[in-house]
Amino acid sequence: MTADVSEFHYGLITPIAAYLMACLGSVLALRCTTRSIGRRRGERKLGWLALGAVSLGCGIWTMHFVAMIGFSVGGALVNYDAGRTLLSLAVAIAVVAIGVFLVGYRGSGPVTLGTAGVITGLGVAAMHYLGMSAMNTGGTVHYDTTVVALSVVIAVVAATAALWAAVSISAVWATVGASLVMGAAVSTMHYTGMAAVSVHVAQMQTGQSSTSLLAFLLIMLAGPVAALILAAAIVMFDPEVVGGQRDWTDPTPPTALPSPPPWPPTERPQSLADRRYMS
Numbered sequence: 001m002t003a004d005v006s007e008f009h010y011g012l013i014t015p016i017a018a019y020l021m022a023c024l025g026s027v028l029a030l031r032c033t034t035r036s037i038g039r040r041r042g043e044r045k046l047g048w049l050a051l052g053a054v055s056l057g058c059g060i061w062t063m064h065f066v067a068m069i070g071f072s073v074g075g076a077l078v079n080y081d082a083g084r085t086l087l088s089l090a091v092a093i094a095v096v097a098i099g100v101f102l103v104g105y106r107g108s109g110p111v112t113l114g115t116a117g118v119i120t121g122l123g124v125a126a127m128h129y130l131g132m133s134a135m136n137t138g139g140t141v142h143y144d145t146t147v148v149a150l151s152v153v154i155a156v157v158a159a160t161a162a163l164w165a166a167v168s169i170s171a172v173w174a175t176v177g178a179s180l181v182m183g184a185a186v187s188t189m190h191y192t193g194m195a196a197v198s199v200h201v202a203q204m205q206t207g208q209s210s211t212s213l214l215a216f217l218l219i220m221l222a223g224p225v226a227a228l229i230l231a232a233a234i235v236m237f238d239p240e241v242v243g244g245q246r247d248w249t250d251p252t253p254p255t256a257l258p259s260p261p262p263w264p265p266t267e268r269p270q271s272l273a274d275r276r277y278m279s
Contacts, residue, residue: 002198002199002200003073003074003076003137003139003199003200003201004073004074005071005072005073005074005197005198005199006070006071006072006074007067007070007071007191007194008070009069009070009071009072010069010070011070013070014066014067014069014070015067015070015187015191017066018062018063018064018066018067018187018190019063019183019184019187020183021059021062021063021066021225021228022059022060022062022063022182022183022186022187023059023179023180023182023183024059024179024228024232025055025056025057025058025059025060025062025063025228026056026059026162026178026179026182026183026186027175027176027179028051028052028055028056028059028228028231028232028235029052029053029055029056029059029096029100029162029166030052030165030166030169030175030178030179031052031172031175031235032048032049032051032052032055032231032235033048033049033052033100033103033104033166033167034166034169034170034175035048035238036048036049036052036104037104037167037170045104049097049100049101049104049105050097051231051234052100052104052166053093053096053097053100053101054093054097054227054231055227055228055231056096056100056162057089057092057093057094057095057096057097058089058092058093058224058225058227058228059186059228060092060096060124060127060186061088061089061092061093061127061131061224062221062224062225062228063183063186063187063190064088064127064128064131064190065085065131065217065220065221066221067187067190067191067194068131068135068217069214069217071194073137073139073199073201076137076138076139076199076201077137077138078135078136078137078213079135079136079212079213079216080134080135080136080213080216080217080220081134081136082134082216082220083134084130084131084133084134085131085134085220086220087130088127088128088130088131088134089127089224091123091126091127091130092123092124092127094123095119095120095122095123095124095126095127096120096123096124098116098119098120098123099116099117099119099120099123099159099163100116100163100166102115102116102119102163103116103163103164103166103167104166104167107167108163108164108167108168113160113163113164114160116159116160116163117156117157117159117160117161117163117164118156118159118160120156120159120160120162120163121152121155121156121157121158121159121160122152122155122156123159124155124158124159124186124189125151125152125155125156125189125193128151128155128189128190128193129148129193132193132197137199137201138201139199139200139201139202140199140200140201141197141198141199142197142198142199142200143196143197143198144195144196144198145196147192147193147195147196148193148196150192151189151192151193151196154185154188154189154192155189157185158182158185158186158188158189161181161182161185162182162185165178165182
């Protein structure tokens with residue numbers, strides 16, 4: 001029989017929290033990528049791009065599993081395979097890194113941006129459905145193919161827009177606005193994918209408790225959330241990211257000010273001996 005599926009077991013708490021996590025990962029990724037723009041190839045550019053990729057990957061993955069806290073199947077005990085859950089996190093970070101490094105080193109040309117957007121979008125969709133495959137309901141999970149395809153298209157469009165914003169937007173408030181849009185796009189992709197899900201169980205199970213599932217998901221979320229907090233601390237305490245100040249380690253010396261012209265411009269002041277001689 002088909003079980004009742006709900007995405008809002010705890011009301012609007014999980015969708016709002018998931019959206020905020022997606023926004024946090026997005027804004028950190030944008031600021032880190034902005035920090036790397038204009039730098040030559042080197043450890044600092046590599047470090048900022050890597051931090052941006054980890055931030056965006058963790059933000060998307062955290063959004064997914066925070067939203068899954070609110071997922072429930074009527075009459076079924078839901079649990080997750082830890083190995084596949086962690087694998088989905090690795091996939092999220094890896095595919096986002098490919099896209100971020102492509103646009104970080106090769107710019108935002110149409111070919112580069114399109115390639116990076118498709119790879120990243122497909123990777124985000126793969127992360128979502130790999131995470132779903134880690135779920136065990138004691139029944140059979142079915143997907144509506146048309147809705148799944150729509151969620152993949154949304155993922156590709158959202159990823160392309162995110163990568164474009166990463167290399168095109170530098171102002172702080174513009175970055176915040178872009179992250180709000182990106183968070184909405186990622187959340188839309190997730191809930192579109194979840195709308196494709198139906199669960200068929202052989203018999204209803206009684207005595208379901210969500211305590212153990214909630215504890216498992218919170219443990220899984222601890223690492224990525226800690227990574228986002230660490231990235232936020234690095235961004236907040238780096239003055240060049242927030243305010244655009246000059247990099248104090250920049251080896252390029254400041255431009256020297258021109259020396260003032262002699263006074264007066266055409267002649268020097270006469271000394272007392274010169275005045276006596278002329279008189």
